[in-house]
Amino acid sequence: MYKMLAIDLDGTLLNSNKEISEENQKYIKLAMEKGIKVIICSGRIYSGAKIFAQQLSLQEPMVVCNGAVIKDVKTDKVYYSNLLSKEDCFKVIDILHKYNIYFHTYVDDVMYAEKLDYAALHYMISSKDLRSDFRIDVKVVESVKDIIDKSFQKPAKIVVMSSDSKDLLKVRNVVEGVETIDIVSSNYDNFEVLNRGVSKGKALEIISQMFSINQEEILAIGDNENDCPMLKYAGFSVAMGNSEDWIKDICDFVTLTNDEDGVAKAIKKFVL
Incomplete structure (x- = not known):
């Protein structure tokens, strides 16, 4: 059973209108009701990603800036940062x-x-x-x-x-x-x-250790090059249907596109 979901925003959770569909919201909330920790892992800066975490009422820390920063969405506390010199x-x-x-x-x-x-x-x-x-x-x-x-x-x-x-x-x-x-x-x-050393995968490793969750208990969903370290770290990896072929090839499963509620399909199939 998976205890943690790591989900990218753009091209993954968000559709082409930069919105979270009702279907994706529904299945993320169902996962949360089962006690599964949902972690947004985005390349966006904190202020550009926080709105979606709050829309979903997420309680867990959020990975932003492609893993350079981990922040608490409730208090804005910085748990981790690895910044450029x-x-x-x-x-x-x-x-x-x-x-x-x-x-x-x-x-x-x-x-x-x-x-x-x-x-x-x-x-x-x-x-x-x-x-x-x-x-x-x-x-x-x-x-x-x-x-x-x-x-x-x-x-x-x-x-x-x-x-x-x-x-x-x-x-x-x-x-x-x-x-x-x-x-x-x-x-x-x-x-x-x-x-050097910054990635969504490293940030996900830090968060999983915070909650004593093993790699095999994590399912990650992404669509692009910056998601690869996260997809490789997770016990089970899901590529979006809109991903490039080489990203699909390194993942365990390919879901529908971000405009077809691909995140919801993956959660329904593997988590619930």
Whole structure:
């Protein structure tokens, strides 16, 4: 019997409208009623993910920033963080400036960018009507390096984005030369720079130890590259129907897509 569910948000629990369907809500709540701990494991920052945890009335800690941070959704207490060093941030940003590619970073849940690219505009528009603790604060600044240098809090991640996949891959290959960072992708148009050793899998291991739950008692559901460490750590892994084939190949089961209530189907089949 599974005692813990680890579920990604975008492309997994959320449909294309960035909503949790009624069917997914129903089966998550049924799992919770059985005493199963439901853990959201997202690449999003805390303020961008918290709204969904509260919508589901989740009580357990939440994994955000692709595993860089674990927070309590009730008290906002930080259980764990593994953040980028200033030195690594500066090395990466120097490379990104050289290739003139868009990037943003998050310092204490505030998004900083040096220009209003499509990503910054998207966050500004999508969160403007949300209440303050769910809103993503976006600031366009002259120098992200200056913000990082003067801030007490270190960044959780740097997000690099481009609609040109060749340019993105070229820059990613160069950034990977920084030895003390790790890189993951959560979509075809981005890659994210994390501190070395950060992953959803490591964060899930920490949470499972908090509750004395073994790997074989965990079922994980995800759809993208950044979910792979979590999918590999869990005793049973489920890929979404909208995942790329190579992700489906490493998982124990492939469910329906995120627009077909794939999470609900997996819970119904393997948990309830």
